[in-house]
Amino acid sequence: MNPDRLQRRILDWYRASARDLPWRRPPGSSAPVDPYRIWLSEVMLQQTTVAHATPYFHAFLGRWPTVTALADAEDSEVMAAWAGLGYYARARNLLACARAVRDRFQGRFPETEAGLLGLPGVGPYTAAAVAAIAFGEPANVVDGNVERVISRLYAVQAPLPAARPQLRELAAGLVVAEAPADWAQALMDLGATVCRPRSPACGQCPAAGDCAAEASGDPGAWPRKAPRGARPARTGVAFVLRQAGRIAVVQRPPRGLLGGMLGLPSTDWTEAGPDPAAITDAAPAALAWRDAGAVEHVFTHFSLTLTVLSAEGGAPGLEWLPETSAGDLPSVFLKAVRRAQGMSGAE
Structure with a gap:
């Protein structure tokens, strides 16, 4: 694998094929990004799809256009608006984080991954995503889509979830410091639209020729997964x-x-x-x-x-x-x- 060539091909593909999402600026753009929109979208997307989350995103912005407006909202109103988006603990964390930004940072999100990690309810993935996409920090953004892409690129044999530390390390080695926002979103889009869980479209993939799973002839066999126990x-x-x-x-x-x-x-x-x-x-x-x-x-x-x-x-x-x-x-x-x-x- 040639990392420089791989990075260039993936970024070129993203800049030509990026999804049009309401919280996203166009690829390659230097226009300011509202970290509130990035943070809100990432929290919503943790348990659902882009198609399902998008109307909720618009509804939240319509009612609470800023993080301070959300922080001032009644708990019951936010909980009701969250219905259908998964665990309500995420809505409670959403409010706790918004109020911390209002009270501790005068309504402005911290601009570093380390600072974002200090907010309630913000874990490593969300902190990295907001830091990279909103503030241009070369953070290592690894969600489920990125795990799948990396596991296939390198044909990682360890099953999930045990493979996660290795996948994060491999992904960190590919972060593009000059375009961290585009790189993070490129890997997300690649996993969502091409390197899909089932029937990956290897013929459309900018990583074709550099992917060990593709070379195996059975890319859908990755990521490896440990057997799941019965649901109680x-x-x-x-x-x-x-x-x-x-x-x-x-x-x-x-x-x-x-x-x-x-x-x-x-x-x-x-x-x-x-x-x-x-x-x-x-x-x-x-x-x-x-x-x-x-x-x-x-x-x-x-x-x-x-x-x-x-x-x-x-x-x-x-x-x-x-x-x-x-x-x-x-x-x-x-x-x-x-x-x-x-x-x-x-x-």
Whole structure:
């Protein structure tokens, strides 16, 4: 492999084929970049695709056009706007970071990778991405796309995730100091559009001829992956209490899964499942609860079967949400509401 030739070919390819993304400046441009837009897009993209994240990105910028505006927002508003983008812990970290930038740095992001790493919720990848793309620091930006590109270029035999230190070291050796923003985004685009997880388009790749995985005849065999264990299965009970077009809701604890979000009253979600006493204790009111069936939901680390119990009536001390706003609930609870509504419609 000739590193200089490889870098030149990848950068030429990127400058001719770069994706048009709303948070990105054109390749080779020296126009200023708003680090808020880069940071916001990178946080959103950690668990979803560009196509899915883009409308959320526009919506966030429309409501909170600066990091200070986001820092001043109510937690509940940001959590609701985040629904559908993955773990709500990321939304909590988003707010914590925005408020740190407002309070500690007068609304201006630190301009170095080391400084960015000092912000709450900012890990090595996000710090490197913002430093390279927004501030032109030759940082080593390695996401899942870049891992795949590097693992194929060098035919790294160690499986993920154990291979990550080696992949980072190899990627660091290719960073282009004169064009760090273009280089970081070029590798991301290469992995997203050409060096795809399945059916890589080697015939369109600027690294063709320098890629060890291509030379093997089976580039899709990289990156190597360790066998995955079975996803644990948990069960629980959710309560859909309805009264006059409203649904009883609770605010979940600030930490943990779906932390800080509005949800349905429910038992804990455990592999053993709740016992009758736990179901009675978790019920928001002593009413005639009817079994509405069950819903299935898959989280990253476990699958959930949620039995839905439905009733109509009221109880003191409950918070209520209009049924027409049920779409604001996390999807697992929306499924439960829809299940209860379907049961009621059949009666």
